[in-house]
Amino acid sequence: MTSGSWNESVWQMVARIPHGRVASYGQIAHMLGAPRKARHVGYALAAAPEGRDIPWQRVINGRGMISFPSDSHQHRLQKAMLLEEGLQFDAKGRIDFRLFGWQP
DNA sequence: CTCTTGACCCGAA
DNA sequence: CTTCGGGCCAAGA
Numbered sequence: 001m002t003s004g005s006w007n008e009s010v011w012q013m014v015a016r017i018p019h020g021r022v023a024s025y026g027q028i029a030h031m032l033g034a035p036r037k038a039r040h041v042g043y044a045l046a047a048a049p050e051g052r053d054i055p056w057q058r059v060i061n062g063r064g065m066i067s068f069p070s071d072s073h074q075h076r077l078q079k080a081m082l083l084e085e086g087l088q089f090d091a092k093g094r095i096d097f098r099l100f101g102w103q104p
Numbered sequence: 105c106t107c108t109t110g111a112c113c114c115g116a117a
Numbered sequence: 118c119t120t121c122g123g124g125c126c127a128a129g130a
Contacts, residue, residue: 006127025112035113036125042111043127059111067111074111 006037010044017058020085021102022095024062031104042067057081058102064094 009032017023026038034040045056057078061067068075070093079089087100 026114029112037127038112039110039125040112040127044111046111056111061111062113078111 006032006034006040007044007047010041011048011052011054014045014054014056014059015052016104017055017102019055020087020100022058022060022082022087022097022100023102024064024097025059025067026062027102028059038062058085060095064097066093 010028013028013031014023024038025041026035028041029035029038041059045054045059048054048056066075066078068078079093082095083089087095089095
């Protein structure tokens with residue numbers, strides 16, 4: 001598998017996550033048949049083109065938390081977009097996968 | 105070639 | 118429940 005098709009596969013998979021739902025990096029990697037490449041899902045999203053309309057904000061880490069530093073601009077942006085989709089964070093900034101996890 | 109760097113993950117304590 | 122350490126793997130220096 002070429003590196004280009006890997007990115008493309010990630011983008012298409014992430015695009016399937018429904019509004020108001022979230023998936024983890026590891027989950028996406030697992031669904032693509034590459035369970036050990038969770039980190040590379042994040043890299044692919046960072047490389048996603050602007051005009052592709054990819055819901056990157058719906059991908060969080062396996063602990064249900066946003067994987068950007070809590071004081072970063074990106075963290076605030078992602079959290080704001082998720083709140084706007086109706087997701088709920090607990091007091092420690094975690095999302096409950098039992099309630100909002102994407103189960104295809 | 106080696107070394108470092110991550111939008112990660114999981115088991116052990 | 119939390120923290121810690123080791124593992125992972127592609128890309129770039």
